[in-house]
């Protein structure tokens with residue numbers, strides 16, 4: 001049996017800046033609009049929710065943004081993350097493809113989310129914030145922010161989507177270990193939550209609802225701000241350490257990816273691995289194919305509309321132009337909780353609209369089939385979200401086999417699945433179904449999109 005190869009960098013190779021793809025886009029991103037006036041929002045509009053340093057990053061056009069030393073210091077605990085050549089998987093598939101993966105499960109919270117949690121906690125602390133509210137889907141983001149809150153001495157309050165709260169009790173205990181509070185959403189704590197519960201006392205919740213609750217709580221207090229774990233430009237920016245490290249690791253391997261693959265929920269881990277490579281493509285330095293993989297029952301990029309929409313269900317957030325299934329759409333409860341979001345990062349949406357990245361959707365069962373092939377070969381149990389990327393990788397590798405030609409494939413193994421073993425149990429018990437989303441519900445949610453002159 002051939003051995004998998006691990007490319008390890010030294011601490012000094014942690015990037016010193018984040019890469020901002022806005023500087024290399026063929027056209028500037030569509031402006032974010034104020035929901036009341038329909039005019040582009042100003043930094044002051046966002047000031048109640050985010051620290052100013054983060055707002056500046058959100059609107060920045062600079063290609064390189066320096067990573068503060070205290071942030072790099074914390075990242076050093078687990079970064080640079082390893083890049084592996086999956087030789088045993090290649091052998092299991094009998095493919096001429098060269099398969100590489102960047103492993104973000106080495107972070108202490110088990111996913112890539114910690115990369116931005118640490119940065120956001122740092123900037124909040126710097127600006128005197130005492131408390132941060134947030135939402136979490138599957139629990140990875142809540143866990144990452146809880147950990148960062150402990151490092152920077154901040155109170156963290158997490159609204160966790162009800163279906164995941166019930167499915168994953170250990171996530172709550174993990175967050176509480178770091179001193180964070182974890183509340184199932186919809187909750188009685190907020191107006192937005194109470195409004196949902198009144199209509200549907202058994203609501204399983206959604207990311208859109210949980211965002212409404214967290215934003216509402218943050219807007220009420222001066223010492224409290226809000227943090228988002230995906231979608232926004234600054235979050236994608238903070239994840240670019242992943243792809244930048246991979247660029248150096250590919251030099252060590254004396255190779256370069258022909259295809260880069262990531263799963264997309266809100267788009268942040270995908271952006272993290274792909275943007276530095278897409279930047280090189282946009283600047284004419286080196287070509288690459290890029291594939292974004294989403295769940296078939298929340299198919300934002302493949303079936304959604306590219307239009308202005310709200311980020312949350314109660315319509316408290318600004319309007320952003322993105323691929324969306326409609327802010328009132330509640331996806332069916334499947335296991336990749338981190339991918340159950342009605343929208344997609346505006347930057348990822350724009351790249352998809354321009355044809356620079358290619359979206360693809362898979363049902364969860366075939367993703368778990370792929371995840372188990374991967375686990376047996378490589379010894380790592382992927383998060384259910386990551387299984388979507390693995391599915392695409394295996395399909396590409398099998399295509400190479402059929403065509404008899406090799407190529408290099410890189411994907412982001414964005415997290416491990418150790419908190420998601422219930423999903424694996426369900427799979428082995430034959431209880432994992434591909435439940436179709438309700439098309440009439442999507443049609444209704446899309447019919448309710450806000451009308452925007454600039455859109």
Ligand SMILES: *Cc1c(COP(=O)(O)O)cnc(C)c1O
Pocket residue numbers: 111112113140141229230231263264265266267268269270338339383385386414415416
């Ligand atoms: C949160 C999460 C996702 C989905 O979010 P993105 O912003 O699309 O990355 C995917 N995988 C894992 C492991 C996550 O924690």
